[in-house]
Amino acid sequence: MTPSAPADPRHTEADSRVGQPPQPESVAADLLALLSSNAPSAAFSNCLADLQALPDRMTRKPGLIELARMAMGLRNQLDQHEQRERGMLAVIESAQDLSARLDLPELLQAIVTRARDLLRANLCWLTIFDADLGEFKVVVADGAIATRTGKMTAKRNLGVAGIVMTTRMPFSTPDYLHDNRFAHDANLDDIFRDEGIAALVGAPLIWNNDVIGLLFVADRYHRTHTALNVSILCTLATHAAVAINNAKAFSYAQSAVDRADEARAELERHTRDVQAAAEAHERLTSLLARGASLSELCQSIAQLLQGSLLVLDETHQIIARADAPEYEGHAAGQYQPYGSHSAALTRALSESRRAGRSTIAYEAGGELCRAIAVIGGDGALGAVLLFRKEDMRDSFVRTFERSSSIIGIVLLSQERMEASRSRAMSDLLQTLVSPRLGEPTLARDRAERFGLDITRPMVLMLVDVPHVEPRFFAGRLRAELSVPGMVLDEVDGVLTFVCNATHVQGLSAALETHLRRNAATDFCGVRSRPVDSATALPARYAALRRALLVVGRLGMRGRIVAQSEMAVYSVLFESENGASLTQFLATTIGAVVDHDRKRGTALALTLLAFFDNRQNASVTAMQLGIHVNTMRQRLNTVSTLIGIDWNETHRALEVHIALRLWRLGVTATPEDEN
Numbered sequence: 086m087t088p089s090a091p092a093d094p095r096h097t098e099a100d101s102r103v104g105q106p107p108q109p110e111s112v113a114a115d116l117l118a119l120l121s122s123n124a125p126s127a128a129f130s131n132c133l134a135d136l137q138a139l140p141d142r143m144t145r146k147p148g149l150i151e152l153a154r155m156a157m158g159l160r161n162q163l164d165q166h167e168q169r170e171r172g173m174l175a176v177i178e179s180a181q182d183l184s185a186r187l188d189l190p191e192l193l194q195a196i197v198t199r200a201r202d203l204l205r206a207n208l209c210w211l212t213i214f215d216a217d218l219g220e221f222k223v224v225v226a227d228g229a230i231a232t233r234t235g236k237m238t239a240k241r242n243l244g245v246a247g248i249v250m251t252t253r254m255p256f257s258t259p260d261y262l263h264d265n266r267f268a269h270d271a272n273l274d275d276i277f278r279d280e281g282i283a284a285l286v287g288a289p290l291i292w293n294n295d296v297i298g299l300l301f302v303a304d305r306y307h308r309t310h311t312a313l314n315v316s317i318l319c320t321l322a323t324h325a326a327v328a329i330n331n332a333k334a335f336s337y338a339q340s341a342v343d344r345a346d347e348a349r350a351e352l353e354r355h356t357r358d359v360q361a362a363a364e365a366h367e368r369l370t371s372l373l374a375r376g377a378s379l380s381e382l383c384q385s386i387a388q389l390l391q392g393s394l395l396v397l398d399e400t401h402q403i404i405a406r407a408d409a410p411e412y413e414g415h416a417a418g419q420y421q422p423y424g425s426h427s428a429a430l431t432r433a434l435s436e437s438r439r440a441g442r443s444t445i446a447y448e449a450g451g452e453l454c455r456a457i458a459v460i461g462g463d464g465a466l467g468a469v470l471l472f473r474k475e476d477m478r479d480s481f482v483r484t485f486e487r488s489s490s491i492i493g494i495v496l497l498s499q500e501r502m503e504a505s506r507s508r509a510m511s512d513l514l515q516t517l518v519s520p521r522l523g524e525p526t527l528a529r530d531r532a533e534r535f536g537l538d539i540t541r542p543m544v545l546m547l548v549d550v551p552h553v554e555p556r557f558f559a560g561r562l563r564a565e566l567s568v569p570g571m572v573l574d575e576v577d578g579v580l581t582f583v584c585n586a587t588h589v590q591g592l593s594a595a596l597e598t599h600l601r602r603n604a605a606t607d608f609c610g611v612r613s614r615p616v617d618s619a620t621a622l623p624a625r626y627a628a629l630r631r632a633l634l635v636v637g638r639l640g641m642r643g644r645i646v647a648q649s650e651m652a653v654y655s656v657l658f659e660s661e662n663g664a665s666l667t668q669f670l671a672t673t674i675g676a677v678v679d680h681d682r683k684r685g686t687a688l689a690l691t692l693l694a695f696f697d698n699r700q701n702a703s704v705t706a707m708q709l710g711i712h713v714n715t716m717r718q719r720l721n722t723v724s725t726l727i728g729i730d731w732n733e734t735h736r737a738l739e740v741h742i743a744l745r746l747w748r749l750g751v752t753a754t755p756e757d758e759n
Contacts, residue, residue: 396470459492507563688726
């Protein structure tokens with residue numbers, strides 16, 4: 086609303102001069118007073134109206150009216166100069182903001198607020214063009230009432246945005262909703278109705294001949310903006326474009342600085358890693374050069390890589406382990422050679438052998454298991470597993486892989502030393518159990534190299550472990566059993582041990598524990614009585630070989646039987662020929678065996694089952710699938726053949742032993758093939 090003009094004291098004084106026409110000097114003075122006091126336009130309009138109301142007969146009336154109009158023109162020029170001055174100040178402040186402010190949202194908000202104040206508009210907003218979506222999005226707004234105004238989007242080919250985008254020139258309309266010079270956007274029109282927008286002017290944000298955004302001012306009444314207003318809006322739009330591109334350039338520069346910092350940090354980290362890898366390689370090489378043991382190497386590697394380390398042989402059995410002092414993982418301790426992760430480990434080692442690199446085998450309990458195959462000589466020597474909470478950088482992975490090569494050198498060296506030692510031990514053992522002992526002094530010297538004194542009492546032990554390659558298992562036992570003076574190797578497919586009698590109990594206990602842990606209860610073994618002379622070992626070996634067969638056939642597995650515990654079978658163990666054994670069977674059960682062979686009966690098997698079932702006829706009949714009366718008839722026939730006292734205590738043991746030996750294949754008559 087235009088404020089009403091205050092009462093002019095000079096005009097009042099002129100009106101008081103009744104009958105006297107106003108003088109040009111007094112009118113000019115009044116107009117100057119209005120200009121000097123920066124009176125509003127209404128005051129000049131009132132003055133002009135008063136002059137026009139004077140009688141036409143006054144000769145000076147036209148001059149006075151022209152004088153008032155000149156004053157009004159001067160007043161308008163002053164207003165324009167003031168508006169230009171405000172526009173220039175706004176442009177200067179905006180330019181200062183461009184150099185002083187780095188925060189883009191804050192800078193754009195300042196431009197929008199300044200444009201709204203300068204043009205005395207109801208609201209103002211700024212949009213940025215999204216090239217991917219092909220639309221303008223509002224990023225900052227000032228003076229909006231509706232919530233949707235600050236979230237507006239405008240298609241590039243609709244509304245004022247489409248015209249400005251096409252012409253790259255500012256565009257204004259006094260009545261947006263009823264302007265038919267452009268295609269309307271229904272959603273945008275709804276927002277403008279909610280906001281009450283009528284007049285609108287938009288200016289493009291241009292950078293490098295591309296429209297990157299739009300700056301709008303709007304009013305809730307019909308209004309036509311002057312060229313000066315549009316020019317100021319265009320200038321502020323240019324400043325906004327500069328601000329946006331400055332922000333982008335600053336962002337790019339900051340990103341470049343960040344990338345440079347990251348590259349520098351990565352280079353420094355890589356340099357440290359390379360230095361650490363070189364130091365680790367030097368340390369491991371030094372340990373290898375001075376002949377460090379496998380356990381020392383593993384401990385050093387575990388400390389370098391901050392984890393738990395396992396070294397496996399070719400059957401995935403653990404042969405060495407080490408943990409970093411501060412590492413708290415448990416996955417290495419829970420490793421099982423053929424556990425739930427066996428398939429994954431096998432695949433990883435297969436991939437490692439193919440690629441020549443380590444690989445992640447599996448994850449367990451929050452720990453990663455990195456595996457690498459150890460290759461040496463003509464094949465695989467084993468594997469190395471590293472357990473850590475997280476994976477390592479590439480340089481440390483390389484250190485781990487180089488350390489596996491050093492472990493491979495140690496394993497290959499141990500394998501060759503073990504092969505040489507195994508050959509020497511095998512030759513010695515073959516010499517001791519062979520009927521031809523050779524030169525006693527030479528045999529004694531060779532035995533002393535392994536801590537065995539053949540001049541003192543010795544014990545011979547034979548062990549059969551099914552489903553295991555004996556020579557390989559013998560090598561494992563030599564590495565794991567720490568019994569002094571023990572000579573061990575595979576002889577004719579059976580594990581053969583010789584040690585001094587003073588160490589036999591420790592050897593038996595350690596051996597049984599190891600066998601139960603690795604071969605379940607499927608093994609069987611025989612331990613001889615002490616032998617005073619090495620010359621008696623061949624005969625004792627031959628007897629134990631026969632005993633081992635019998636022990637296995639009798640089902641005595643899962644333990645090592647002492648020869649003294651088998652005295653009842655001494656007729657078999659101590660016989661150096663089969664004649665006495667055949668005579669024993671013929672005398673005891675020969676008649677029963679002959680009866681079965683001639684008549685096709687099964688009295689011997691029935692009698693053996695009867696003894697095995699604790700002489701219980703009912704249980705035996707049920708086991709054989711015959712009636713109990715049939716069982717009694719067969720026992721009566723046995724009594725007829727070998728005498729009615731076969732069930733007496735003094736004969737029952739002999740008959741049972743004879744039946745066992747017959748079942749194992751010992752003949753009851755010289756011509757019996759069964």
